[in-house]
Amino acid sequence: MIKKILIANRGEIAIRVMRACREMGIASVAVYSEADKEALFAKYADEAYCIGPPPATASYLNIQKVIEVAKESGADAIHPGYGFLAENPKFARACEEEGIKFIGPSSRVLELMGDKVAARREMIKAGVPVVPGTEECVVEFRQARNVADEIGYPVIIKPSGGGGGIGMTIVPNEGELAKALESTQAIATTTFGLCDVYIEKYLPNPRHIEFQLLGDSKGNAIHLGERECSIQRRHQKLIEESPSVAVTPAMRAKMGKLAAKAARFVGYEGAGTMEFLFSDGRFHFLEVNARVQVEHPVTEMVTGVDIVKEQIRIASGLPLSIKQEEVRMNGSAIECRINAEDPLNDFVPTPGKIKSYHSPGGTGIRVDSGVYTSYTIPPFYDPMISKLIVWGRDRNEAIARMRRALFEYIIVGIKSNIPFHQAVMKNPRFIQGELGTHFIDSETTLIEDMKRMMEREKPLEEKLPHPFEEKKRIAAMAAVAALTQMRGHVQPKQ
Numbered sequence: 001m002i003k004k005i006l007i008a009n010r011g012e013i014a015i016r017v018m019r020a021c022r023e024m025g026i027a028s029v030a031v032y033s034e035a036d037k038e039a040l041f042a043k044y045a046d047e048a049y050c051i052g053p054p055p056a057t058a059s060y061l062n063i064q065k066v067i068e069v070a071k072e073s074g075a076d077a078i079h080p081g082y083g084f085l086a087e088n089p090k091f092a093r094a095c096e097e098e099g100i101k102f103i104g105p106s107s108r109v110l111e112l113m114g115d116k117v118a119a120r121r122e123m124i125k126a127g128v129p130v131v132p133g134t135e136e137c138v139v140e141f142r143q144a145r146n147v148a149d150e151i152g153y154p155v156i157i158k159p160s161g162g163g164g165g166i167g168m169t170i171v172p173n174e175g176e177l178a179k180a181l182e183s184t185q186a187i188a189t190t191t192f193g194l195c196d197v198y199i200e201k202y203l204p205n206p207r208h209i210e211f212q213l214l215g216d217s218k219g220n221a222i223h224l225g226e227r228e229c230s231i232q233r234r235h236q237k238l239i240e241e242s243p244s245v246a247v248t249p250a251m252r253a254k255m256g257k258l259a260a261k262a263a264r265f266v267g268y269e270g271a272g273t274m275e276f277l278f279s280d281g282r283f284h285f286l287e288v289n290a291r292v293q294v295e296h297p298v299t300e301m302v303t304g305v306d307i308v309k310e311q312i313r314i315a316s317g318l319p320l321s322i323k324q325e326e327v328r329m330n331g332s333a334i335e336c337r338i339n340a341e342d343p344l345n346d347f348v349p350t351p352g353k354i355k356s357y358h359s360p361g362g363t364g365i366r367v368d369s370g371v372y373t374s375y376t377i378p379p380f381y382d383p384m385i386s387k388l389i390v391w392g393r394d395r396n397e398a399i400a401r402m403r404r405a406l407f408e409y410i411i412v413g414i415k416s417n418i419p420f421h422q423a424v425m426k427n428p429r430f431i432q433g434e435l436g437t438h439f440i441d442s443e444t445t446l447i448e449d450m451k452r453m454m455e456r457e458k459p460l461e462e463k464l465p466h467p468f469e470e471k472k473r474i475a476a477m478a479a480v481a482a483l484t485q486m487r488g489h490v491q492p493k494q
């Protein structure tokens, strides 16, 4: 069994992993950047080591440094969280070579899933339905034209080394194909160091649905149902839920079984997600995310399975703690990503000092965060403040509970996207479950609705005494100092 885990990540996910460690009696080691000295995760850990300055390339992405700290601290495993080094086959291989257990799939599987064209081919072999498109990389215009003619326009060109939407180009007709091929190849080379691109049929407004998978070292693999992540903005997911209103129990059983079979087929060890576009009642495989995902809590809320604990069990060589027949989906869960960004100003990041912080509570609420009152959110990393997750017996109860929790949430000092989430929770199409990846762009009244709501509803924090009136306090101190000097007294401290 693993005794000590180094968490090669920061913020809420570092704390999420350390919470699992604490419950399992495993020691935790944090690594933090100079910008994260005051972050909660660095204090929560049993031990913490500074690994360099921001930005991430000089600290959280420094493979040698992270491994050096793992050895120095005597950690026998590394949990990479999400982002940073999580799906980096070189990092997984370095861990394997140093005899440190990488909590995730093998470097071989990471390499295979990181190459999107290879992953598509593998899924075809496993019998998973994929988006119509190429099975090989597309190099020349002639190839691209033949494929596009075959599958029909519009098509989408994607970098094979990419994922998550970066560098994709939609091609409406043959006239635009040559230019799009060239530019996507250029982006692929500069961003991913690989000029390989592939072509798929473009689906206009699909739902984004993903299956949660767990595979162990004994060859077992199960699924924990799906999450719907259609509500996103510029490839950043904002709201996720489980189950999806679009998936029937029969479809869930069939797709889930196929996804788990594909996981066994590639020898998948650990937690992972199979992403699909869902359109006209059909699933089309997109890519595998070979990590624990930001939105994993909604699955935990409806299944009761602790995904991070399962990751640690799997890495320790233990079998999955549950069988497929024992997995039950109960009720409905929704997650809102609470970001330090200004929805009234094109969602620009708003890092800075949190002067007052109070998170919601009560029945069916979970808050995963890494902040506290008086903490300053640094500008170097992604601006997520927390994840607010609610559970309800059904989707309507979950929506009502989310509105109640958003009302309770107090964040003073920096702007957040809480008002925007409130507007979505009141949106008729959201309530109806009429979702698609273009939901936010097509709901053109969301921002206006939000403004109207902000004028009508007085936030809870304005009804409470102001906890930290800094400007007034400083003014009062200055006045006292001035008076004291005038009277010829010794100036007081400060």
Ligand code: MV4
Residues within 6 Å of the ligand: 131, 156, 163, 164, 165, 168, 200, 201, 202, 203, 204, 206, 235, 277, 286, 287, 437, 438
């Ligand atoms: C697509 C698609 C439509 N058709 N693939 C975006 C995230 C990444 N995981 C896959 N993405 C998409 N892939 C096919 N065949 C639509 C998206 C997509 C998208 C694409 C370009 C610009 C904005 C987008 C927003 C949501 C989804």
